């Protein structure tokens with residue numbers, strides 16, 4: 558756990574229009590790591606004079622901490638990854654409902670809570686990675702097709718314990734229903750080329766090394782691997798719209814019920830979702846902006862375009878328990 562505070566060193570250059578109250582300091586509790594948030598927080602301080610203090614830890618611990626601190630909590634915002642986590646925070650009752658026209662406009666409806674308690678701030682796809690020397694993209698088609706016997710001993714997956722896979726299966730259940738998805742997950746398990754991996758990077762490495770031909774990963778891990786090795790023997794495959802489209806997820810945030818600076822916190826979220834910050838916020842982790850007016854980096858664009866599944870991300874939380882039980886029944890652990 559780390560605490561950091563960056564003072565507004567450049568406040569003398571600020572225009573009076575954007576200058577905040579001199580004592581304004583926001584506190585963000587974040588599951589996102591320092592290097593993915595500090596540059597954007599710094600940019601906000603530079604622009605507005607508002608200092609941004611933060612503490613990083615995993616979401617479950619942060620939720621517990623916020624609850625334990627109660628009305629004395631210094632935290633204004635909880636920032637985390639995966640809609641499953643955002644949904645859990647909303648269920649824990651720690652988020653304040655935020656009515657903001659700008660957030661409604663800049664964050665597409667499927668990437669924010671229908672109850673306005675949390676908002677996606679960057680978007681990642683959880684999609685299929687393949688080794689182009691072992692499989693042709695036209696043979697892949699969809700998540701369901703990875704259950705086909707033609708992929709026997711060719712598939713690599715990360716552990717079902719990770720919220721990313723729970724959200725993926727939950728969203729597939731939202732789209733297709735429980736019974737057909739259970740059949741698909743059983744098929745995946747039968748097609749595994751190796752025991753499940755502990756992280757996405759290991760899945761990409763296994764695909765690139767030829768240990769398996771296909772895997773399922775978040776796009777930014779692919780970006781990191783490709784940055785390290787531009788000759789990586791792995792490519793991303795995006796299921797077509799007719800095949801259900803691409804499963805997306807978000808990093809996102811909500812304003813806390815006991816936030817000492819609610820109005821400032823809303824302004825900060827609005828800025829993060831706005832055209833000025835979206836490019837940088839997404840680019841720091843090779844992600845896609847949520848704001849449709851902002852383009853992804855050219856590096857991210859080079860992986861190709863896709864049609865996203867447009868079901869509301871809250872389903873990832875609502876159906877999480879069902880998804881966990883389904884994966885367990887299917888022998889995916």
Ligand code: FE
Nearest residue numbers: 638757775778
């Ligand atoms: Fe991640």
